[in-house]
Amino acid sequence: MSSKKLTTIWKAEPHTIAKIDLLSAYLKAWFSILGTKPPRRNAELLYVDGFAGPGEYTNHPTGSPIVALEAATSALNTHGARWKAGDIYCAFVELDPARTENLERKLSTVESHARVHASTYAATFVxxxxxxxxxxxxxxxxxxxxFVFIDPFGATGAPFTAVAxxxxxxxSEVLINLDADGIARIFRAGDDANRDILLTKVFGDTSWQESLSFNADFVVQCRQALELYKRRLRTLPGIRYVFAFEMRGIKDSINYFLVFASGHPLGLEKMKEAMKSIDQSGAYTFCDANVRQSLLFRFDDPEEFARQLFERHKGKRVPHDELHDYALNDTPFANPKRMLKWIEENDLIESVELLPGKTRRRGTFSEDAVRAIIFRQGVIHAQG
Ligand SMILES: C[S@@+](CC[C@H](N)C(=O)[O-])C[C@H]1O[C@@H](n2cnc3c(N)ncnc32)[C@H](O)[C@@H]1O
Known part of the structure; x- marks a missing residue:
C-alpha cells in the first residue's frame, strides 16, 4: 500500500484490524509474563512501535500504539503486587508530522497506569x-x-541492519510486516527502482541476487523473498525461532506477511496462542507461509502438518527438543504433541525413548517423559 494516497487518518482494511487485534493479544501476554517473571528483577520493559501511524482509523478507534498502552496498563493493573519488573516504556516512532500530532492527541486520551511511560519520536524508524x-x-x-513492532508501508524503511x-x-523480539509484494516489484523493476541499493538494504547483504529468480512468477518471487528474509533472520546469533504467516483477504490474495523472530521459544508459543484467539470468521484469515501452497491455519486438524513432520524425520531418532523447535518454526502448533499422536495412530513410530523412571500412555508425548522418538522408515498409507 502506498502512503502517498492516504491522508492523515485512513480507512483500515480487515487485515489491518486483524493485525492490531493480534498485536494486542500478544502484548497482553508479553507484558504479563515479563512483568511477573522478568529475566532480572526491576528490569524495565521497552516496547517500540517503529511505524506507529496516527493512532486511529476512520473506521476503527485504535491503532497499534493505543492497543499497546492499553495492554501495558491492563497488565500492571491485573498483576498489582505480583509485578516484579520495572516500569513499562512505550516509544512510538512516526515520520509524518500530521500523523505524529494526531497520535499525540490520541495518546493523551488513554488513561494509562502511572508506571507506563509513552514517548513519541517524529522521525524515521532508523x-x-x-x-x-x-x-x-x-x-x-x-x-x-x-519488543519492536515494525509495520512500514511498502518494502523499504526498515533496513536489515536495524533489525539485526x-x-x-x-x-528482544520483533514482529515485522514484510511487504513481499513490494520487494518482488522492486526486483522486477530493476534499475528503474534503484533495485540493488534497496534490496541490499532490505536483506542486509546481496544474497537476494542468488535467491530471487528473475524468470519465476510474481507469486513465487514473493515466496522467495519471504524465505530469504527468514533465512537471513536465522543467521543472527541466538535467533532460533522465526515464524511467518500470511494475512489473506477472503476476496483477494495479498502477499502480506507478518514475520516474528525471537531467541526464546515462549515468545513464539504465545504468538501462536494470540493467533488462535483471533476471530478468523470475518473477511481475512491467517495462512501458513512456510509451505509452497499456503494452508489455512487449522488449529483443529494436525494431519497435514503431521504428514510433513513425518516426511522430514522418517527413519531417524529425533530428540523431543528438536521436535518442539520444528513444531514452533514450521507448523501452526506450539508443540508437536497432536502431530505425534496422529503419527503414532498411523503406526509410523518405531519406538519412544523415555526419560529415566518415566512412563507414558499411548498417544501422549509429554516433554517431561519423552527423551526422543524413533520414526519408522515407512510410507504413509493413511487417507487424508
Ligand atoms: C502501516 S502504517 C502504521 C500503522 C500502525 N502501525 C497501526 O497498526 O496502526 C505506517 C506508518 O509509517 C509511517 N512512516 C512512513 N515511513 C516511515 C519511516 N521511514 N519511519 C517511520 N515512520 C514512517 C507512515 O506515515 C505511516 O503512518
Whole structure:
C-alpha cells in the first residue's frame, strides 16, 4: 500500500484490524509474563512501535500504539503486587508530522497506569531507534525485555541492519510486516527502482541476487523473498525461532506477511496462542507461509502438518527438543504433541525413548517423559 494516497487518518482494511487485534493479544501476554517473571528483577520493559501511524482509523478507534498502552496498563493493573519488573516504556516512532500530532492527541486520551511511560519520536524508524537506544541503552544490550513492532508501508524503511541490531540484545523480539509484494516489484523493476541499493538494504547483504529468480512468477518471487528474509533472520546469533504467516483477504490474495523472530521459544508459543484467539470468521484469515501452497491455519486438524513432520524425520531418532523447535518454526502448533499422536495412530513410530523412571500412555508425548522418538522408515498409507 502506498502512503502517498492516504491522508492523515485512513480507512483500515480487515487485515489491518486483524493485525492490531493480534498485536494486542500478544502484548497482553508479553507484558504479563515479563512483568511477573522478568529475566532480572526491576528490569524495565521497552516496547517500540517503529511505524506507529496516527493512532486511529476512520473506521476503527485504535491503532497499534493505543492497543499497546492499553495492554501495558491492563497488565500492571491485573498483576498489582505480583509485578516484579520495572516500569513499562512505550516509544512510538512516526515520520509524518500530521500523523505524529494526531497520535499525540490520541495518546493523551488513554488513561494509562502511572508506571507506563509513552514517548513519541517524529522521525524515521532508523533515527528514532538511535534516539530510543540513547535514552534506554540497557534495553539494547542487557537482558531487559525489548519488543519492536515494525509495520512500514511498502518494502523499504526498515533496513536489515536495524533489525539485526535490535535482535542482538539478549531478550528482544520483533514482529515485522514484510511487504513481499513490494520487494518482488522492486526486483522486477530493476534499475528503474534503484533495485540493488534497496534490496541490499532490505536483506542486509546481496544474497537476494542468488535467491530471487528473475524468470519465476510474481507469486513465487514473493515466496522467495519471504524465505530469504527468514533465512537471513536465522543467521543472527541466538535467533532460533522465526515464524511467518500470511494475512489473506477472503476476496483477494495479498502477499502480506507478518514475520516474528525471537531467541526464546515462549515468545513464539504465545504468538501462536494470540493467533488462535483471533476471530478468523470475518473477511481475512491467517495462512501458513512456510509451505509452497499456503494452508489455512487449522488449529483443529494436525494431519497435514503431521504428514510433513513425518516426511522430514522418517527413519531417524529425533530428540523431543528438536521436535518442539520444528513444531514452533514450521507448523501452526506450539508443540508437536497432536502431530505425534496422529503419527503414532498411523503406526509410523518405531519406538519412544523415555526419560529415566518415566512412563507414558499411548498417544501422549509429554516433554517431561519423552527423551526422543524413533520414526519408522515407512510410507504413509493413511487417507487424508
Ligand atoms: C502501516 S502504517 C502504521 C500503522 C500502525 N502501525 C497501526 O497498526 O496502526 C505506517 C506508518 O509509517 C509511517 N512512516 C512512513 N515511513 C516511515 C519511516 N521511514 N519511519 C517511520 N515512520 C514512517 C507512515 O506515515 C505511516 O503512518
Amino acid at each position: 533515527d528514532g531507534l538511535i534516539a530510543i537506544k540513547a535514552a534506554r541503552p540497557r534495553s539494547f544490550s542487557q537482558a531487559y525485555p525489548l 541490531e535490535i535482535l542482538s540484545s539478549p531478550s
